[in-house]
Amino acid sequence: MTRFTDQVETVLRASGWAPGHRDVQRARHWGLTLSAWASPAGHQHTFSPKASVALAEFGGLTVHQDGPGVDVARTTFTLDPELALPTWLTLRGLGAALNVGLFPLGVEDDGVSTLAIDTTGRVFALDHTAEWLLGRTIEEALTTLVLGRAPRRVHADGTV
DSSP: OOOOHHHHHHHHHHOOOOOOOOOHHHHHHHHHHHOOOOOOOOOOOOOOOOHHHHHHHHHTEEEESSBBBSSSSSOOOOOOOGGGGTTTHHHHHHHHHTTTTEEEEEEEETTTEEEEEEETTTTEEEEESSSEEESHHHHHHHHHHHHHOOEEOTTTOOOO
């Protein structure tokens, strides 16, 4: 059984991803850098093993795309947590509703949306309209983004 459909794997490979690729040092660097950064109020990002694994394999990946998707328009996204560094307050709010820690993964649509992963591995998009569950795993989230599938809205009480 493969992790991705042929279509999703083709897009990821064309964007520079290769199965089995792991850059643990870069993931560790991001974890240390972003966890060490604190807001004026002392809030910090929560680096977890799930964030480390996702960033080791997919960190640095930019998928350039546009046009119609299965349900919604497909947009470019970049998996680089430093692009979402100042999102501690936003991620803290969602994390409180979900009762988990969150770590930024990157951005979608040139920063219109922040991508984040929680300590259980679920991936979210946060924008000016709402918070959205992209997938329960990094693989589901990448499939949602690449194919332009509709994400599920996260309600104020943390339910999806």
